[in-house]
Structure formats: structure tokens, C-alpha cells
Amino acid sequence: MIVRAEHWFREQPDVIACQVGGRSPAATTYGELSRSVDHAVAVLAGAGIRPGMRTGLLVPPGPELGALAVALVRLRAVPVLVDPGLPLGAIKRCLRQAALEAFVAIPAVHLARRLLGWAPDVRVSVTVPSRRALGSAWPSGVPARGLRPGEPSAGPDDLALIAYTSGSTGPPKGVPLRHRHLAAQLSLLGALGTVEPGTPVLSTFAPFALGAAAFGATVVIPDMDPRHPVRADPAALVADIRRYRVAGMFAAPALLDRLARHCVTHDLVLDTLGDVVSAGAPLPMPVMDRLRGCLRDDARVLSVYGATECMPVAAIESRLLAEHAAATAAGAGTCLGPPLPGTEVRVIALSDDPVERWSADLAVPPGAIGEIAVAAPTVSDPYLDDPEATALARIRDGDRVWHRMGDVGRFDEQGRLWFAGRKSERVRTAGGDLHTDQVEPVFAAVPGVRRTALVGVGPAGAQRPVLVVEREPGSRDDARVTADVLDVAARHPHTAGLRDVLFHPGFPVDARHNSKIRRSELARWAARRVRPGRP
Numbered sequence: 413m414i415v416r417a418e419h420w421f422r423e424q425p426d427v428i429a430c431q432v433g434g435r436s437p438a439a440t441t442y443g444e445l446s447r448s449v450d451h452a453v454a455v456l457a458g459a460g461i462r463p464g465m466r467t468g469l470l471v472p473p474g475p476e477l478g479a480l481a482v483a484l485v486r487l488r489a490v491p492v493l494v495d496p497g498l499p500l501g502a503i504k505r506c507l508r509q510a511a512l513e514a515f516v517a518i519p520a521v522h523l524a525r526r527l528l529g530w531a532p533d534v535r536v537s538v539t540v541p542s543r544r545a546l547g548s549a550w551p552s553g554v555p556a557r558g559l560r561p562g563e564p565s566a567g568p569d570d571l572a573l574i575a576y577t578s579g580s581t582g583p584p585k586g587v588p589l590r591h592r593h594l595a596a597q598l599s600l601l602g603a604l605g606t607v608e609p610g611t612p613v614l615s616t617f618a619p620f621a622l623g624a625a626a627f628g629a630t631v632v633i634p635d636m637d638p639r640h641p642v643r644a645d646p647a648a649l650v651a652d653i654r655r656y657r658v659a660g661m662f663a664a665p666a667l668l669d670r671l672a673r674h675c676v677t678h679d680l681v682l683d684t685l686g687d688v689v690s691a692g693a694p695l696p697m698p699v700m701d702r703l704r705g706c707l708r709d710d711a712r713v714l715s716v717y718g719a720t721e722c723m724p725v726a727a728i729e730s731r732l733l734a735e736h737a738a739a740t741a742a743g744a745g746t747c748l749g750p751p752l753p754g755t756e757v758r759v760i761a762l763s764d765d766p767v768e769r770w771s772a773d774l775a776v777p778p779g780a781i782g783e784i785a786v787a788a789p790t791v792s793d794p795y796l797d798d799p800e801a802t803a804l805a806r807i808r809d810g811d812r813v814w815h816r817m818g819d820v821g822r823f824d825e826q827g828r829l830w831f832a833g834r835k836s837e838r839v840r841t842a843g844g845d846l847h848t849d850q851v852e853p854v855f856a857a858v859p860g861v862r863r864t865a866l867v868g869v870g871p872a873g874a875q876r877p878v879l880v881v882e883r884e885p886g887s888r889d890d891a892r893v894t895a896d897v898l899d900v901a902a903r904h905p906h907t908a909g910l911r912d913v914l915f916h917p918g919f920p921v922d923a924r925h926n927s928k929i930r931r932s933e934l935a936r937w938a939a940r941r942v943r944p945g946r947p
């Protein structure tokens with residue numbers, strides 16, 4: 413990754429690497445970024461950052477973050493990236509688990525660290541002034557000492573960074589990624605053809621922005637609070653997309669929906685956008701349709717499937733997704749597309765127990781539903797300091813390792829993978845398991861329904877399925893929506909047993925993408941409103 417970024421410093425010094433959008437725009441070229449990296453290397457090394465040091469990096473998206481990330485990698489330190497939108501207690505837990513030795517952050521984060529007792533063992537602390545150019549605003553008086561000539565750069569097996577899962581089904585888990593994992597991610601991202609040198613790409617997710625810079629793109633950073641991506645102002649996003657002639661965009665489904673709704677209301681077409689990448693959760697069919705309506709006819713919308721532990725696994729373009737719309741609406745799940753090159757996917761029997769070693773009898777018959785398992789060069793190291801979670805997620809197979817995605821899915825006859833829901837969120841009724849993504853899309857077209865979440869109330873094996881509905885703003889009354897939902901439910905064998913419909917004002921969602929519904933939380937909420945078991 414570092415090698416690739418350095419390549420663009422030399423190759424296209426005058427091309428804009430980072431364009432901060434919004435009301436205080438600022439552009440940084442690759443040449444300027446290169447000088448910022450040199451400066452940051454000198455400052456970080458002078459402050460005492462050494463190879464292998466785990467370094468919390470809590471700096472908002474922008475050229476500073478880019479320069480610091482490259483500088484840390486050049487110093488062979490290990491950046492630790494934590495989602496800023498997590499609850500404070502979860503941030504503390506992540507930082508403690510990472511056993512940080514150094515901390516690079518903006519003043520507000522340093523203040524929080526001191527007040528809340530985050531990362532008490534940190535020996536090196538570096539403050540980055542908020543939203544200012546590194547070169548001018550960096551504290552002076554620090555002994556500048558860069559890399560000594562001949563110092564080795566990071567190799568493929570060296571630890572590159574520590575990321576965290578988004579924590580939508582439990583506490584976030586630490587994911588150590590080596591340089592070879594990142595290289596494999598970038599090569600698959602490159603093959604998707606969405607990021608080109610010098611092309612303006614807008615990203616609402618910092619790691620994708622860093623990845624785009626590795627391709628020499630002009631990364632447009634919108635003025636938004638990274639703690640709440642879904643609250644980003646769609647009018648400001650549209651303004652950035654137009655002003656900087658953005659050709660590619662990365663955003664999670666919930667934010668794409670917000671953007672598309674704004675465009676529909678104001679009759680806008682985003683005619684510079686040729687490529688939109690969505691990831692983090694299924695791209696619901698109504699969202700995809702709405703989004704397509706705001707793009708050029710030849711624009712591509714790619715829904716990418718993967719996880720922090722192995723990204724990307726599969727991808728599907730909206731036209732192919734649309735071909736499966738009827739199947740999805742009938743309860744087949746969401747098509748994820750074929751596995752990407754070099755990524756082997758198998759479907760194994762559903763179980764909540766660890767599986768130590770691979771054996772042939774783990775695989776389900778072709779087409780049957782089970783847990784999605786992946787073996788690929790992108791599969792990360794075991795979880796940080798969490799042998800229990802690792803045992804539940806990894807299967808050894810000679811010199812390979814299978815990563816259990818914790819997702820339920822299947823293959824179709826064309827070798828395409830389908831998503832049925834998350835394993836831990838399946839609803840276990842007396843009549844068998846119900847999978848959330850085979851149920852919720854059935855109700856996507858019911859008037860007044862914005863989205864739904866299937867949850868179970870009661871003990872596993874005797875759970876009562878409850879459909880929780882989030883209404884369209886200003887929509888019809890509850891009784892009519894309920895009647896329509898139950899009417900649609902009665903038309904499909906797998907939903908015919910549904911009796912309970914509840915209305916919720918706003919679903920709890922994950923901190924990173926604000927797109928994954930936190931169904932375990934909704935299940936507790938529902939349990940207070942319906943009686944368990946059959947009436």
C-alpha cells in the first residue's frame with residue numbers, strides 16, 4: 413500500500429490527491445502530500461514512534477489522516493483504526509485490547525482520552541491540529557529525524573494495521589491485517605475497475621478513501637461528521653459531486669438512500685457519476701432503484717460483499733441485481749454475485765459451535781443453505797487477543813484457513829452467492845429457522861413501509877417471529893400498514909406464520925455504516941411488547 417502511494421507522489425505530483433469539500437474547501441496535491449508525509453515521518457520518529465509500535469490513529473478523514481497513515485507505515489509502526497461513531501465505552505475497550513503504545517489524535521480526542529482513561533499505557537502522544545495543513549501547523553521544536561537511509565521498508569508479512577469489526581452483533585473484534593492482506597484487497601478492488609489514477613472519487617468512509625489514494629485517485633472528502641455518516645447533508649454531497657465532477661463514489665446503503673431521496677425530491681441527476689460502490693449491508697432493491705433513477709443510464713452501481721476480516725468477497729452490479737428482484741421479493745434472499753477471483757467460497761452446515769478442522773462433511777449439498785466460509789489471500793490474521801471469537805470464526809484446512817463469515821447463504825446454479833441473513837440473527841421457531849434477508853425484502857414494496865427487521869421473541873427453537881416496521885415519514889396509519897403486511901405475509905409459505913407486527917420510530921444501526929440493523933437490540937425491545945410463544 414505504502415509503495416503504491418509513494419508511486420503516485422513521484423508519478424503525478426501535480427494531481428490533486430485530496431480535495432476537502434463543503435464550505436471550506438482545500439486541495440492537496442500528491443506532491444504536497446509527499447512533503448507532508450516526509451514531515452510527519454520526521455515528527456513521529458522524533459516523538460518516539462518506532463517499528464512495530466501500535467499507534468492509535470484518531471484523526472478525521474482528510475489529507476492529515478492520509479499523510480499520517482503513510483508516515484506510520486513508512487516507520488513500520490502499526491496504525492490502529494477505531495470507528496469514531498462507537499459508544500465511548502466501546503472505543504475504550506478497543507483501545508485497551510490493542511495495547512497501544514502510541515496515540516496520534518486531534519486535541520478533542522486527546523482530551524477524551526485523558527478524561528475517560530483511554531489507553532493508559534501510551535508512552536508517545538502526538539497532537540494533530542484539527543483541519544490544518546500538516547506542514548505549517550505541526551508543533552515546532554520537535555527534533556526532526558526521519559528514516560535513516562537503508563532502513564528496511566515493511567514487507568508483505570509485516571503487520572500493516574489493526575482494524576475492528578463494526579460491532580453490530582457484539583463488541584467490535586480487533587482484526588490484524590498484514591501488508592499482503594492489504595495488497596490482496598487492493599488488487600481485487602483494482603479489478604472492479606472503480607478507481608482510476610487522477611479520477612475524482614468521493615468516499616464517506618476513511619479506509620476506502622485511503623485505498624483510493626493507493627490508486628492515485630483524487631479523493632474528495634465531504635464535509636460530514638464521520639461519527640454519523642447517515643446524517644450527512646445530501647445537498648452538500650450533491651454540491652461536492654457536481655463541483656469536483658466526481659466520477660466514483662463509495663457510501664453505505666443508508667447514506668445512498670438518503671442521497672437518492674434528496675435527488676428524487678429535487679429532480680436532480682448526478683451526471684458525472686459513472687461508478688457507485690455500496691458495501692456494509694445488503695443494498696435493498698427499492699434503494700437501488702431509487703439510486704439508479706438519479707444516475708446516467710450507463711452508470712454502474714456495485715454492491716460489494718465482504719467483512720473487515722476479508723474484503724471483498726463478491727460483487728454484483730445493479731442490473732444483475734435487478735434481474736433477481738422478483739426472487740428477492742419472494743424470499744430468496746439477496747444475490748451477492750459470484751465470488752471474486754482468487755476467493756474461494758464454500759457453504760457449510762449451520763452451527764454455532766467452533767469447528768477446528770475442515771472435513772468434507774462440513775459442506776452442505778449444492779444449492780443448500782448454510783454458513784458462508786471464505787478462503788482467500790485477503791483473510792486476516794486471527795482476532796486480536798480473542799481466542800474464543802477466533803475459534804468460532806476459523807477452520808484450519810492444511811496450510812489454508814477458512815473464515816466463517818457468520819452469514820447465512822447459498823449458491824445458485826450459476827455459481828452466484830446469495831445472502832440470507834446473519835447467522836446470529838436467525839429466528840428459531842418451532843417450525844424451523846427463519847432468515848432475516850429471506851423475510852424482510854418480502855415487505856419492501858408494502859406502501860408506507862420504509863424498512864423492516866425480523867426478530868425472534870422467546871427461547872431458541874420456540875421463538876415467535878416479530879416483524880418490526882419503520883414507516884415512511886408521513887405514511888398511512890398503523891392498522892392499514894399492518895393489514896397489508898399480514899396480507900403479503902400470507903402469500904408466502906415461509907412468512908405465513910407471521911402474526912406480530914410492531915412499529916418502531918427509528919431502528920438502531922451500526923456505528924460505521926449506519927446501515928446494519930442491530931436486530932438483537934430490536935429483539936429485546938420487541939420482547940417487552942409481545943408475549944413469547946404461540947398465542
Ligand SMILES: Nc1ncnc2c1ncn2[C@@H]1O[C@H](COP(=O)(O)OP(=O)(O)OP(=O)(O)O)[C@@H](O)[C@H]1O
Pocket residue numbers: 577578579580581582583584585690691692693694695715716717718719720721748817818819831834924928
Ligand atoms: N453487500 C453486502 N450484502 C449483505 N451483507 C453485507 C454486505 N456487505 C457487508 N455485509 C454484512 O456485513 C458483515 C461484515 O461487517 P463488518 O466486518 O463491518 O463487521 P460485523 O460483522 O458487522 O461486526 P461484528 O462481527 O462485530 O458484529 C458481513 O458479514 C455481512 O453480514
